[in-house]
Amino acid sequence: MEIVAKTMAGLEETLADELRNIGAREIEIMHRAVKYEGDERLIYRSNLELRTALRILIPITRFKAQNEHELYNGVKKLYWHKYISKGNTIAVNSSVSSDHFNHSHYVALKTKDAIVDQLRDKWGVRPDVDVDEADIRINTHIHREKVTISLDSSGNSLHKRGYRISSVEAPINEVLAAGLLLLSDWDKKTDLFDPMCGSGSFVCEAAKMAMNQPPHSYEKKFCFMNWKNFDETIWNSVVENCKANEKKLEIKIKGFDMDAEAIRASRHNIAEAGLDGLVEVEEKDFFENHEIKPGSFVIINPPYDIRLKEDNIIEFFKKIGDHMKKNMPGTTVWIISSNIQALKLLGLRPSKKFSLFNGPNPAKFHKFELYEGSRK
Numbered sequence: 098m099e100i101v102a103k104t105m106a107g108l109e110e111t112l113a114d115e116l117r118n119i120g121a122r123e124i125e126i127m128h129r130a131v132k133y134e135g136d137e138r139l140i141y142r143s144n145l146e147l148r149t150a151l152r153i154l155i156p157i158t159r160f161k162a163q164n165e166h167e168l169y170n171g172v173k174k175l176y177w178h179k180y181i182s183k184g185n186t187i188a189v190n191s192s193v194s195s196d197h198f199n200h201s202h203y204v205a206l207k208t209k210d211a212i213v214d215q216l217r218d219k220w221g222v223r224p225d226v227d228v229d230e231a232d233i234r235i236n237t238h239i240h241r242e243k244v245t246i247s248l249d250s251s252g253n254s255l256h257k258r259g260y261r262i263s264s265v266e267a268p269i270n271e272v273l274a275a276g277l278l279l280l281s282d283w284d285k286k287t288d289l290f291d292p293m294c295g296s297g298s299f300v301c302e303a304a305k306m307a308m309n310q311p312p313h314s315y316e317k318k319f320c321f322m323n324w325k326n327f328d329e330t331i332w333n334s335v336v337e338n339c340k341a342n343e344k345k346l347e348i349k350i351k352g353f354d355m356d357a358e359a360i361r362a363s364r365h366n367i368a369e370a371g372l373d374g375l376v377e378v379e380e381k382d383f384f385e386n387h388e389i390k391p392g393s394f395v396i397i398n399p400p401y402d403i404r405l406k407e408d409n410i411i412e413f414f415k416k417i418g419d420h421m422k423k424n425m426p427g428t429t430v431w432i433i434s435s436n437i438q439a440l441k442l443l444g445l446r447p448s449k450k451f452s453l454f455n456g457p458n459p460a461k462f463h464k465f466e467l468y469e470g471s472r473k
């Protein structure tokens with residue numbers, strides 16, 4: 098069956114690699130998504146194991162529509178009782194890039210109306226809508242006049258791993274954090290440090306990777322579990338296989354932040370992720386941090402805040418560059434920033450560069466190799 102995994106711009110190739118590793122066939126890279134072929138087991142594995150997927154969709158019909166009536170009629174043609182049981186709550190979301198439809202919210206509403214009207218005609222009662230915790234989620238995607246209706250097997254966006262119970266001002270999306278770690282080619286055997294760790298996304302994602310743990314907990318509820326054809330035996334075997342592949346953490350993974358609140362938040366999150374005693378965090382100013390030894394891997398998501406005055410940004414990034422040159426020889430440092438000018442102020446030449454997005458902002462992800470004795 099056809100499956101579509103959605104992701105962020107810039108992470109499509111990384112997601113395709115992840116899919117290859119779990120046995121997906123006929124992989125095709127699209128914009129912010131990857132299409133592939135697989136069975137039920139692969140849908141379950143995709144949800145539990147992929148680190149860079151935001152949702153896993155199963156297209157169930159495609160048709161053309163140029164107005165709301167054609168959309169409504171197209172949706173109503175499907176036998177929705179095949180997918181939705183009496184008593185199930187439903188929710189529809191949509192994404193639209195079309196001259197024929199302006200508002201994605203309206204498209205979702207029309208899709209929902211068609212489903213609800215059809216089921217009410219059949220059952221005499223209409224299914225309830227539950228935007229937050231729906232049993233069955235439907236996705237409508239319209240590109241120009243091409244409509245694709247899919248079942249959303251995930252439920253909540255898969256960036257919500259469940260461990261971020263405390264946050265900081267600008268936390269990085271967990272899918273992006275994992276994607277950057279995968280893009281960086283970190284070998285999972287080298288000690289990893291995040292000296293500006295905020296809520297601890299990098300250290301949590303990194304520890305799970307190093308331990309071969311899926312990004313989600315085994316207790317997590319996914320929408321496919323509410324489907325009529327949900328096969329618990331297959332799910333249990335997916336879980337058992339993952340558990341059997343887990344391994345002990347044998348490296349140091351540590352975060353630092355100068356903000357006591359951030360350290361408190363990251364401690365909560367680390368505990369929630371089941372990583373207590375494995376991942377450390379400490380309150381420390383980057384510029385007074387001499388703990389990062391040669392040979393270490395470092396990943397940094399510095400504040401790039403537009404609210405910081407221009408002079409402060411210039412000063413701040415220059416200082417980061419100076420500290421790296423003086424105090425971090427022999428380390429590999431990756432920095433993600435949406436302040437592309439500021440990255441140049443580090444005064445170091447990147448040996449690798451990626452362009453992606455951090456939320457709505459274009460961002461660069463640069464690699465710096467700091468040789469002993471330093472080179473410019």
Ligand SMILES: C[S@@+](CC[C@H](N)C(=O)[O-])C[C@H]1O[C@@H](n2cnc3c(N)ncnc32)[C@H](O)[C@@H]1O
Binds near residue numbers: 294
């Ligand atoms: C963009 S946030 C990092 C978000 C983090 N990646 C997450 O997922 O939550 C930047 C962090 O850098 C920290 N920071 C700023 N200046 C610092 C310094 N000199 N030393 C250590 N941490 C610093 C801030 O307190 C903030 O938590």
